[in-house]
Amino acid sequence: xxxxxxxxxxxxxxxxxxxxxxxxxxxxxxxALGGALAAIYYVEPxxxxxxxxxxxxxxxxxxxxxxxxxxxxxxxxxxxxxxxLLVKGFPVQFLAANGLTEEAVRxxxxxxxxxxxxxxxxxxxxxxxxxxxxxxxxxARIEQLLQQADLDKTKxxxxxxxxxxxxxxx
Amino acid sequence: MTPEMRQKLxxxxxxxxxxxxxxxxxxxxxxxxxxxxxxxxxxxxxx
Numbered sequence: 001x002x003x004x005x006x007x008x009x010x011x012x013x014x015x016x017x018x019x020x021x022x023x024x025x026x027x028x029x030x031x032a033l034g035g036a037l038a039a040i041y042y043v044e045p046x047x048x049x050x051x052x053x054x055x056x057x058x059x060x061x062x063x064x065x066x067x068x069x070x071x072x073x074x075x076x077x078x079x080x081x082x083x084x085l086l087v088k089g090f091p092v093q094f095l096a097a098n099g100l101t102e103e104a105v106r107x108x109x110x111x112x113x114x115x116x117x118x119x120x121x122x123x124x125x126x127x128x129x130x131x132x133x134x135x136x137x138x139x140a141r142i143e144q145l146l147q148q149a150d151l152d153k154t155k156x157x158x159x160x161x162x163x164x165x166x167x168x169x170x
Numbered sequence: 171m172t173p174e175m176r177q178k179l180x181x182x183x184x185x186x187x188x189x190x191x192x193x194x195x196x197x198x199x200x201x202x203x204x205x206x207x208x209x210x211x212x213x214x215x216x217x
Contacts, residue, residue, distance in 0.1 A: 008193075010192040046194065
């Protein structure tokens with residue numbers, strides 16, 4: 001029996017374009033795609049329900065400029081639902097980077113996604129961040145990256161050492 | 171799926187992988203996983 005699935009497109013290009021617009025508007029200094037979607041850049045696709053945009057705040061105050069970021073995106077039709085901003089119903093989290101995630105933003109890989117200039121965490125940083133969080137799904141992500149991504153082991157060991165992290169799988 | 175097939179999927183262009191993620195989300199929304207059923211009462215209990 002044929003099943004008609006409702007059409008669904010993941011509006012990633014719009015998310016990435018909006019992040020670039022936030023830089024142009026000087027609301028953030030820099031950004032990169034992190035989380036599951038960044039992992040998918042290096043490994044096989046899997047189900048995920050949101051996008052994580054890590055940013056270096058332009059506003060170094062306590063709020064990291066988040067109210068201004070929300071106001072800017074809401075004025076462009078994005079909706080707020082708890083900790084997420086929604087674009088075409090797709091949840092996006094804007095997370096202020098610090099420490100390891102700030103380094104991951106600064107050293108992110110430059111990519112082109114459907115004509116949009118974008119930045120994505122490097123695989124070695126995704127592994128290190130997952131090691132620092134340490135939930136079951138982070139351990140699974142590490143294993144997947146070790147199996148499927150072309151990791152620079154020296155770079156990874158360097159990141160782990162500098163951030164005092166350990167990876168039992170290595 | 172064999173490790174070779176998974177590796178092949180991993181090497182697809184990012185835009186293609188994102189299209190597959192959208193398909194996975196669509197499937198998950200169309201066929202949500204059932205909640206695990208509560209354990210059945212032992213026979214003869216309470217009747």
